[in-house]
Amino acid sequence: MAIAKAERLMNLALCLLGTRRPLSKRELRGSIEAYMEAGSDDSFNRMFERDKDDLRELGLVIETVENLDGETGYLARRDSNRLPPITLDAEEAAALGLAAKVWQQARLAGAASGALQKLRAAGMPEAEDAYDTQHSALEPRIPVHEAAFEPLMLACRDRRPVTFEYRKASAARPEPRQVEPWTLECWRGHWYLAGWDRDRKAERVFRLSRITGKVRSRAGAFTAPVPDVVTVRETVETWAGETATRSARIRLRSGSGYPLRARATSVREAGEGWDELEIPYGHGLDAWLVEFGPDVVVLEPEDLRADVVDRLRAVAKG
Numbered sequence: 075m076a077i078a079k080a081e082r083l084m085n086l087a088l089c090l091l092g093t094r095r096p097l098s099k100r101e102l103r104g105s106i107e108a109y110m111e112a113g114s115d116d117s118f119n120r121m122f123e124r125d126k127d128d129l130r131e132l133g134l135v136i137e138t139v140e141n142l143d144g145e146t147g148y149l150a151r152r153d154s155n156r157l158p159p160i161t162l163d164a165e166e167a168a169a170l171g172l173a174a175k176v177w178q179q180a181r182l183a184g185a186a187s188g189a190l191q192k193l194r195a196a197g198m199p200e201a202e203d204a205y206d207t208q209h210s211a212l213e214p215r216i217p218v219h220e221a222a223f224e225p226l227m228l229a230c231r232d233r234r235p236v237t238f239e240y241r242k243a244s245a246a247r248p249e250p251r252q253v254e255p256w257t258l259e260c261w262r263g264h265w266y267l268a269g270w271d272r273d274r275k276a277e278r279v280f281r282l283s284r285i286t287g288k289v290r291s292r293a294g295a296f297t298a299p300v301p302d303v304v305t306v307r308e309t310v311e312t313w314a315g316e317t318a319t320r321s322a323r324i325r326l327r328s329g330s331g332y333p334l335r336a337r338a339t340s341v342r343e344a345g346e347g348w349d350e351l352e353i354p355y356g357h358g359l360d361a362w363l364v365e366f367g368p369d370v371v372v373l374e375p376e377d378l379r380a381d382v383v384d385r386l387r388a389v390a391k392g
Contacts, residue, residue, distance in 0.1 A: 082108040087134055091155065096139040096147025115330050199338045220282040223258070225265055225289040230255045233300075235272070236291040241284045242361075246389060253278070254296045270298040277301075322355035322378050327369040334366070360385060 085106045089097060103109040103118055112118035124150070128134055135154040139147050162170070164287060174189070222238065229236045236255055239248035239315040264281055271278040278296075324347045326334055338351040350373070355358075360381035363370050372379040 082106065082121075083125055083128060083132075086122075087129055087150070090129075090148055090150035091147050091152060096137070096141065096149045098145050098147050102148070133354050156254060208373075216296070220265060220285065222267075222282045222285040223265060225291070226255055226282070227258060229291060230257055230267075233296055235288050235294060235296065238287045238289045238389065240280055241286060246391070248284075251278075252292070253280070253281070254298060256300050258282075267355070270296070272297065320355040320358065320375065322353050322375060323373040324351050324353060324363070325349070325371040325373060326351050326366075330369040331366050332368070334363075361381060364389070 075365075085108070086102065087127060089102060089105055091240070095223075097105075099119070102122070103112070109118055109122065112121055122264050126136060134150055136148055136150050139149065141147055226236065234255075235252065237250060237252050240251045241248040252272040254272065255267055256269045257267075259266050259268065264283060267280045267282060269278065269280075270276075321339070324334070325344055328347045328349055329345075334351060334353060335349075338353050342350040344350040348371075353379060355375070360378055363372065363378075363382050364385045370382075372382050
């Protein structure tokens with residue numbers, strides 16, 4: 075149904091943009107197949123009014139004109155619907171180039187590359203050497219290795235509920251989840267999905283690398299309101315352990331756990347091949363520490379130590 079409506083809106087927009095004189099409802103109905111099949115006049119009128127409102131909401135300027143016979147006609151003048159020229163300076167062009175390079179591993183790579191080509195053909199300046207990363211030792215990339223990324227990105231965009239199998243850090247086997255996806259966030263090299271978990275009736279965050287099998291779309295509308303972008307990002311950071319409220323003291327095997335070392339506020343040698351670290355402690359740290367296995371020992375606080383031990387025992391039980 076969504077595809078049929080999109081096609082109908084496109085046909086209506088083309089008719090209104092392509093005419094030199096106002097077209098009446100009767101003429102539009104005879105030109106667009108979906109309107110011919112609408113059935114009664116009332117059904118057609120309701121469909122046409124909804125489509126006209128949708129196009130105006132999308133930004134198309136539609137004029138209503140009454141001819142000499144008193145019949146109402148519609149048209150969309152090209153000069154009223156033409157975007158102003160895009161002008162970019164060298165720094166803005168460089169920023170767009172860097173943004174395009176970020177998505178080289180994702181589905182957006184083709185769209186980003188094509189957009190740059192069109193902008194350059196329209197006269198966008200090339201990037202300055204200082205911003206050019208072609209021969210640089212550093213390349214801006216956001217890694218997208220998870221197969222779940224693309225279907226979840228589309229589901230977030232289209233506001234479609236999804237189902238998938240998810241394995242928690244403390245569980246040996248995955249379990250089904252029904253989720254209304256809100257947004258995807260990249261944090262410390264890992265992708266997370268924030269959304270509404272229908273079974274738990276609460277907002278949840280899922281790490282994409284723990285999604286197993288296929289992500290499947292489900293019909294129907296969202297049942298919970300979608301928060302604004304800022305709130306969702308804060309949720310991702312909190313559940314991923316970014317928001318720290320306390321400090322934890324851990325022992326870390328020498329030469330291991332570089333992500334933990336990068337986050338540590340202090341590091342000192344503890345002897346016998348171990349270092350002692352102070353790291354910020356927030357929600358989700360226990361799940362992160364479990365990933366380092368025997369290379370990490372939690373010293374304090376006691377509740378964090380207990381959570382890590384419980385998770386390790388659950389994994390050991392299988």
